[in-house]
Amino acid sequence: MDNWDDEDWEDDGNWEDDGNWEDDKDWDKDSEDWDMPADDGPTGEKGAESEARLDALISFSTFEDTMMQDFLWITHLSGIASWLGWIVMLPLGGLIYTWLFVKAFFLDVWTVLFAEEGVDLWKPYMMGPVRRAVMGNFIFYMNVAWASIPGLSILTSIIFGYWGVADYYDYNYDMETFTPTLPMWA
8 A cells, every 4th residue: 555645645626537527517516517306396296205205204203202111111121020020011011012013003004005196105114113013022022031030130121121112212212311312314
């Protein structure tokens, strides 16, 4: 590898692989030849599709559902008490994850099935409510199983608690402040 200092390199405005960069009109936004992609705006066809998609993403989101994190923490951390914790863990966790299953497979599916024409919601649906219901159940029952081992249940319940809450918020969760963060699409 060649060692070179900043003094050895001068920017003369020319690119070796492309010729003189000043002659390229495809990058120059002030040029008349610059081809900007058409944007139909918020009232155009693309805007309507993105608006319908955004509405569906908001309905699939759990960002505003901050009360659920309390129930999830109670559910998962009750496993610290091992078998005694099952008294709280199994009924509360069963209700929470049954609700997530019903919401995903019986309520949110209608948003996808009757979406506006041209709006594809299958991926956000599968990666939102369906993933949350399936993975949430997996995390919960793994926590139940590991809570059956006294002593070890202290460590595993904390780990599964963090994992379960982060999974519920689609991993948009700040573990230091215990608050959901804005989703990337927002």
